[in-house]
Amino acid sequence: MVGGGQGAFIGAVHRMAARLDESFELVAGALSSTPERSRASGAALGLERVYGTWEEMLAGESALPPERRIHAVSIVTPNHMHHPVALAFVRAGFAVVCDKPMTVTTLQARELEAAVAASGVVFAVTYNYTGYPLVKEARRLVADGVLGDLRKVVLEYHQGWLATRLEADGNKQAAWRADPAAAGLGGAVADIGSHAENLAATVTGLRVTELCGDLTPLVPGRQLDDDCNLLLRFEGGVKGVLVASQVAVGAENDLRITVSGSRGTLRWRQEEPNRLELALLEAPLQVYTRAGGPYLGSAAVAAARIPSGHPEGFIEAFANVYRNAARDIRLRAGEALLEGEPAPDYPGVSAGARGVAFVEAAVRSQALGSVWTEVG
Amino acid sequence: MVGGGQGAFIGAVHRMAARLDESFELVAGALSSTPERSRASGAALGLERVYGTWEEMLAGESALPPERRIHAVSIVTPNHMHHPVALAFVRAGFAVVCDKPMTVTTLQARELEAAVAASGVVFAVTYNYTGYPLVKEARRLVADGVLGDLRKVVLEYHQGWLATRLEADGNKQAAWRADPAAAGLGGAVADIGSHAENLAATVTGLRVTELCGDLTPLVPGRQLDDDCNLLLRFEGGVKGVLVASQVAVGAENDLRITVSGSRGTLRWRQEEPNRLELALLEAPLQVYTRAGGPYLGSAAVAAARIPSGHPEGFIEAFANVYRNAARDIRLRAGEALLEGEPAPDYPGVSAGARGVAFVEAAVRSQALGSVWTEVG
Amino acid sequence: MVGGGQGAFIGAVHRMAARLDESFELVAGALSSTPERSRASGAALGLERVYGTWEEMLAGESALPPERRIHAVSIVTPNHMHHPVALAFVRAGFAVVCDKPMTVTTLQARELEAAVAASGVVFAVTYNYTGYPLVKEARRLVADGVLGDLRKVVLEYHQGWLATRLEADGNKQAAWRADPAAAGLGGAVADIGSHAENLAATVTGLRVTELCGDLTPLVPGRQLDDDCNLLLRFEGGVKGVLVASQVAVGAENDLRITVSGSRGTLRWRQEEPNRLELALLEAPLQVYTRAGGPYLGSAAVAAARIPSGHPEGFIEAFANVYRNAARDIRLRAGEALLEGEPAPDYPGVSAGARGVAFVEAAVRSQALGSVWTEVG
């Protein structure tokens, strides 16, 4: 693991997610931006091999015989470090699990995409929300044509934790997110908007081709947008909207998607992840549950661990990314799929690149006066 | 009543709303666009005075001695008829209750506004959703500064009844709404978007100054937009969005508003009108109910008829417009407010004009290529 | 109307309910227990014929020629007055709309039942909750066998308004309900438990044959039960429970029913009356809405006034009792059902008597030490 030392939030989540299904065992890490803190964090976690920097870690692991090396590296640093670390590990032939947004610029994303193609390693981006079983079910319903011709996608992502100027109060999570040098030029649009974009792309299979964004830092003194609203146009004439904020007091992590087509509408909400609503023409609303019955597709079933009614949550969805990446590593190492086993199912480097292009287009739209902008 | 004959929907709602609190008794009408159907509809309702056309009605009522005339006329025709009928009755000194959008063009709205000012009559626009007690409470909470400085307004209005091309199947409601000659140039944006604008203006007291709209007829063969998404800018730097559709299969009449400020967020949803959510910084979410307790403001209390937990709905909210207009007619006729009685509280001609300007700006934004457009 | 004068709650509800659909026009009344207050209340309402007492009203109306008499009397007094007033009016040949519980004792109920049978008048009991369209739909689903063989009925009725000793603070509604001389020997079990019993009987068509009750006045100083929990056995081996309270702080009017059978389960909740949940074996949960589509039965459709998504509430459900009773009066007077019109549908004197027997059995169970007791 690179990043995720003491004081970090997402590092611990990655560790629980990797452990839940015994997908990976954490053995080595360079956990902080300074060697001292890296070592302290590594010791606190009882790692076998603690490194001072990610460069040392890359060198150290590369020097080990293949059977003793790490099988994959998790990159959980602030955004600006994703690219150099990921690129280096990919080029050295290590599988990578990288946090989102994958890189800060499209140029970096393309470089990384090319490197992954060249090296053939497994590369997963932790768009963790698409790890939920019912998001996989939503994807299936759309793919099976249950909604008819798609018409509209409404994305919402409401948070409130940045409603005050936390970054000025020493909050480490807020501080790097509010700093363009660490976060890139997108604030909320990168931190949460990119999740929404991935959710839409996963469920509908469609790319955003054009957008018009209104990005604003609503909290006085903040540099990057903490609120963003975008009109979206998808491939095939599908219309859309993204409404996102990190200053909606009281909202916690309220990511939602609604997809409408000529025959039906789907609704899913991250804070109630174990239910999926399906409305069809002239029929009562139907509520799918996570493990609710024979009507569910195999991808949703495979992504659930316990019976419906026993809530699975954020960590379990996150763990699905790890579990699928781990499975893919074994398959590429020569194992075969079991009878009836679905193919590994996780967001890869292309999904990561698409997200970066989305954020970049939104930032450009805003910079040019909130105008319609193509997504590269 | 003008309009609202057999086959109409909203006429019957107006009649129930007028009757519920004995605000008005229906005695005269020109209920349809042809004299024969007007007379048949009037006879079916047992009206005292049935007219063949609204012009006959105006002439007939004007000819009666004042104490025998109608006290007010309800205009519940398709949109294009609101202006001529309202203008004529206002100029003749009759109070008017007019459906929304008040007129088809801003020019008409201004003319009507001037006529109302000149004649001094009571003029109510049935933006019925702002008649709900908890919308009045939301307005109070904002006005009292409970949310702090306002930052963002999210408006949603999801319907699905036009997901198929009903207007081609003889559905009377759909037919005139899909016809620019009767509905004006706005489809969904006028039919439901105008309600959302009024809701925002009522709750926040703010006008939309600028907007950028993406209006689309998503159902093949339809002329007017059945889906509209708008980026909004309100006075004072407040940002906003309106997401509306009439083709979201399964959605019924799902109007929602969320208002965020520096200290709190309000959420209200028309389909669950008896609850209002209030989130304040560092406090548990609070749920206000319609008649729930001593914390409620007087306007909400005055607008409720029965104890909380006994649901009041659409007709009751609609009736509040009638009740307040009726009260205002009596006050203007010389009655005095009772001890502790709140002043009459209903959307007037200015609110109507503001709605028309909003629709017109949205249509213009779309016509010019979905660009930012000032609201006149 | 008998009862329902100034200070009363339910009288005003009855009046709105009678008026909403123009079922009845209120023309005469003896509205309070003293002639002075009766006259003051009647004058305030602008009644044509104001009487000092119900006896005077009965005499006065009987003395009028039939075509000028009232068509029906609404009895909205405290419980102990229902029986004498209803009996006298029934015997005089007037139709009656009577509040619940219909009488205080089973003996009275039987006498009234016999009188109604003898006179042939329309007699409606305002078990208003069964007037909701989706309760009628629930009844249809059970009757059509959609749930399979019934197994269990769970009834809940949570209120909190009596959590403090309001009756000692001059609250008129609380005072008579807490007084055995006016309310009878059942407190919560009569006031709200009887509604729950009627809801179960309406939806399932089953009678409670045996019960074991734990009835308690939980607020110190109160005489009658304000909390009651009952184990129920219905005809045919169906098991059940009633959990009711008037001291559950924060609960408003939270009446719920769940019916399970071998193939499915129905759930309905009064505070969200416009949705009905239907769970069938191995299928996603379905949510029916009030006017939601072609799947609804004719009784539900007939009981709704406006499209789904436009909430109908308590007053509308109440009005359905009046509307159906009014229709039945006309039918018995010789009008014929229209093509496709459903037969009038309202709780009658037998439903009223069944409710009284239920309350009486619950009180007896408690008195004998909370033992199993047959329902007479």
Place this chain on the structure above:
Amino acid sequence: MVGGGQGAFIGAVHRMAARLDESFELVAGALSSTPERSRASGAALGLERVYGTWEEMLAGESALPPERRIHAVSIVTPNHMHHPVALAFVRAGFAVVCDKPMTVTTLQARELEAAVAASGVVFAVTYNYTGYPLVKEARRLVADGVLGDLRKVVLEYHQGWLATRLEADGNKQAAWRADPAAAGLGGAVADIGSHAENLAATVTGLRVTELCGDLTPLVPGRQLDDDCNLLLRFEGGVKGVLVASQVAVGAENDLRITVSGSRGTLRWRQEEPNRLELALLEAPLQVYTRAGGPYLGSAAVAAARIPSGHPEGFIEAFANVYRNAARDIRLRAGEALLEGEPAPDYPGVSAGARGVAFVEAAVRSQALGSVWTEVG
């Protein structure tokens, strides 16, 4: 681990729960009732030490030097095996994590309680629902007197998975639960009713002193109750009800608790575990969330891993039992509590015994004709 081999459900849950926080590493097991299947299951899980029977495991582990032995044994067999296995391991000085109901009879429970007292080992019962952070918060609110004097407890537990006769179709989970020899004499009352009892005791601190139960096998051909409804009396005159079923079609794992007192009411539902409703007299309803703010007590905060809005579920709650038991083992081994660290918090042998007594009283009540019965 004893039990939990291939085909079992709860064994895998225990393993994930133990692993999530690295509370325990699974190293040894006797996973099935036959040595062959035990060995196959152990091999599949890659255990270090696989035993054919629990007796072999006890002997084997006891023979190891203390520092190489297991630190605790998880007992996840059908109910009838809990007692002999737990007793033997406790007497041998091993810490135990035991599934519920702890034993089949009160006699066994007392014997186990005495053994635990004698040996001084850590003994945890996986009443996992009380591991949820907001259940701990509910307990705190009651203990702090926020609800005033307690008056009533409503417990509900609705499941539907046994609505058909699964035990006749080869379903392993259903088969042993339907078999008195393996499950004991309580069906639903033991399998889910015992969870509800523990939830009530945890939140309120009160014991059930007396109950009257109506227990029924509603599915034809079933021996043990699959539906149970109980009137409850708690210490101090608090009234209660338990409504539970395993045949409510469509219900998944719908455990609920409502506690009312003189000043407020609490409501919590397992399927939405991240919210807790608190209603206080004359105030709006408040909704607490899992990690929602400074108003939360320390026990709830300590039991949450990630920010509110990121749902934690069943596995996380389960893991809290393991985490606390593991912590207690270390404390008893001589570690000290950290500054500000709350004491370990998990259901112990007394809670387990109380649950057994509850089930036994319910079964006795039924056997004697559904009469009031003291809880031993």
